[in-house]
Amino acid sequence: MSLDNKQVKEIAYLARLSVDDSQLEQSTEELNNILNLMEELGEIETGDIEPMAHPLHMSQRLREDEVSEGDLSKEFQEIAPKTGKSHFLVPTVIE
């Protein structure tokens, strides 16, 4: 299957990206070329083969839910684009 321009716009929005109208045609073509490459996997029969999520089949290691780092809020605020007293600032969400 291949994507049309409208679907590309929708996917871009899902990923919170925007595609300029002047580049839409080209983007659609490029994405379809990549998807065509991926579609080659349809040739292989994979019925009951177990999906491999970890290259060494390891399971996720868990740890105790304990505080391991101190309060770094000052350091993290220093590198933020815009901050308030103890929070990150974004445009008004609720009036």
Add this chain to the structure above:
Amino acid sequence: MMHKLSIAELSKGLKNKDFSSVELTQHYLDRIAVSELNSYITVTDELALSQAKDADLKIAKGKGTILTGIPYAHKDIFCTKGVKTSAGSKMLDSFISPYDATITEKFNNENMVMLGKTNMDEFAMGSSNENSFYGPVKNPWDQKRVPGGSSGGSAAAVAARIAPFATGTDTGGSIRQPASLCGITGIKPTYGRISRYGMIAYASSLDQAGPLTQSAEDAAIVLNSMSGFDDKDSTSATKETPDYTKNLGNSIKGLKIGLPREFFSEGLDSDVEKVIMQSISEFEAMGAKVHEVSLPNSAYAIPTYYIVALCECSSNLSRFDGVRYGYRCDDPKDLNDLYLRSRSEGFGDEVKRRIMIGTYALSAGYYDAYYLKAQKVRHLISEDFKKAFESVDVIMGPVSPTTAFEIGAVKDSVSMYLADIYTLSANLAGLPGMSIPAGFSNNLPVGLQLIGNHWSEEALLNVAHQFQLQTNWHSQLPVES
């Protein structure tokens, strides 16, 4: 001529007081200052000289390790406290990391000297270093050509000896391919061997760090420092790290080399093939035995890899939202506009393409057809290797189908992806892989790839070192302009 010395030789020189770490560091900084390769995004000269001073004090007290006082170049994907960490992206052009990656911390603990942060494809997405916000890196063997990617700045810096060694990361070949194209040694260890903490994520089930060096011996020395369990990385392996330098001298008589017939089929440049086969003959002369093996599903490595990697990248890169750090667009009119424009303006074209494909493949109704299907084929690819390693000790073949191509020559993403054919499967199977200089084609370096079974880094390094004792490809240097 200090820059022509290996890590072991430099370490000896420091210990014997032939030169100080400050002198050595200044020598490299002087070389960096006149280099035109664009291999560094940030040169940390002040920091380097102060680290060198500390290292000299430590050495004077007779303390320190083999790496104390040794300068290195750090791929700009590793977080470095107080130093810009850009991942080659406009998105992180203003990002000063508030913490150190585990690798950075380990190097600091040994009083190593960071010369700077190296150029790379944006978020490690690329095979030519042309996808960097900071412009392409030039290959020191021919400055019209690419150094490979994504660790292209690291590879070019080591090849031009403007760093004794460099760090890299390899998600689908990003250490081995640039090492091959620049004529140096690079190793991607088993998945989980080196901590990923503080290494900016591209595809979490594939990403693995490793060193780019002048030789296998140097790679063993650096790998000793980089490896080991890290509590801060939930995918870090608890397996004990051997001393990788210990068995470098072992004989490889009787070594069983597997040549996968799928690695020598159409698409492989005939001159590259010739160089690879000559190096295989060299191994035979050293007493190794060559067997043909088959990796029947390796042709599917490209679609499998790109589905897995792009799905994981779309998830990983969702963190860049313009809110807490990194690039934010001017005058956002609402929160949605802030997300949309910050991401659209902050990411380059290839990164956006990859995020969009991953987003699509993971969206409702398509998960089974793409991600789940790819994970199943990944299992088949992994089983192919398992079977091959029942009869051979190491698999050898080309790293890349061609030598370095010209900057701008490969115009579309798919053609670029196809060139990754020989490196992707080691990442999918989590296996260690290496590239070592094997010769030249039209004055451009060709790399031989070594793939070993899980946790066989020690054996790979031994095999590579024995080859380098018999050949001098790894000690050839590009002409300096």
